Amino acid sequence: MDDSRSxxxxxxRKRRATENAIEEAAVGLALRDGIAAATVEAICREAGVSRSTFFNYFPSKEQAIFGRAAEFAPDATSEAILDAHAGELAVGVFYVGLHALGSQRVNTEVARARVALVAADPALAHHHAAAVAKLEAGLVALLADWLARHPDARRLPGDPLVEATLTVAAATGAGRLMMAEFLAGAGDIAIDEERFRAALAAMALVAGAGAPGASHG
Amino acid sequence: MDDSRSxxxxxxRKRRATENAIEEAAVGLALRDGIAAATVEAICREAGVSRSTFFNYFPSKEQAIFGRAAEFAPDATSEAILDAHAGELAVGVFYVGLHALGSQRVNTEVARARVALVAADPALAHHHAAAVAKLEAGLVALLADWLARHPDARRLPGDPLVEATLTVAAATGAGRLMMAEFLAGAGDIAIDEERFRAALAAMALVAGAGAPGASHG
DNA sequence: CCGAAATCTTGGACAAAGTGCAAGTTTGTA
DNA sequence: TACAAACTTGCACTTTGTCCAAGATTTCGG
Incomplete structure (x- = not known):
């Protein structure tokens, strides 16, 4: 049953080829002639499929252009990553996020083109925002579940959801800064753990500035 | 010229009445019969206006239901708030955010109904996410500008955008937690500075846990 | 190899969102 | 009153997205 799918x-093979063709046609058209010109009809003409087939592969035009939102099922790898960073879960969340983004097997050129698209047209930012929000929600759920099963690693009392929410917020805040630097800096800035830790520390600094005597006396 | 507008x-008066009628019809219908049933035609019938008029007031159906995204122009009040919290800008950002949300003169009942709508249908979450992202972007821009004009208040070297990004990330992270608690706790939880500071401190804790001694290297 | 079953593709009809425009109506103002 | 600006409306049009039925292709069992 799943055999024929994987x-x-x-x-x-045909299915993958068609999916790729549609994706590349969508992104290519949007980049070349602008978002407005990238109608479903035009994409279909370019990809050589019918309108029906298009919606058979992508539920909306936007998902063809911007990719399906990163929906990562909580897999064994995420679990292992968190286990390995039990003492510094913000870093663990960072790696899980990278894993979630990386395991989507997206064409690198397509990914770059998408970044360019969003950067060029601010009106499209909400697509990016929605994708990020979905990823964040997934991370919170994953971490909350993990925390509930690993009480020793917890740093805050009460509902695990609270600690998960705050930890993910910290991680994505730092991640957001790295992404901004990455986009602003012509793209030759490495996204690694060292930079992430620096961003995290900086955020702890600006956050802690508003709450004296709460974190380390 | 602006006289007649304000x-x-x-x-x-008529304009405000019409806008209100459309807004209430939109939210009411969506709540009562579900999002799917709240078509533009139905909303227009309920509000007693034509389709043309509808799009004269709201650029999209979604904005009628979920409200125009909080687009706050950097006004004098925001400036004054930041000035008053120069030593703890995360708190200042918190108050500016409240100001931006509060100055939208939205009907309280409509606001509550919208929360219920998003809570009921997870597929609608991206509207909320996009609105939050837009607010965040505005806050970052505002704070970066303010920081550039007040170097003494800065805590991080380099581009003001970096400090602004991180500070806003910290503030919205704490704010997000408060919002989550607010929604989870039947809505009788106060959103005040004390809770905000506590959330901020907690986030500094979980963030700082992953980056020992990295800030003053 | 052959036929049945599952899957995929396609075209057409349809509802709804959103845009543009021209005509008519209401409000503000001199 | 007369005129200009702003508002409302109906209509035609493009586009997105859904649904369905008919035909083609792939898979699989005998």
Missing amino acids: SGGLRE | SGGLRE
């Missing part, structure tokens, strides 16, 4: 049958 | 002429 292994290399003719059907599956 | 003062209490007949025209302006």
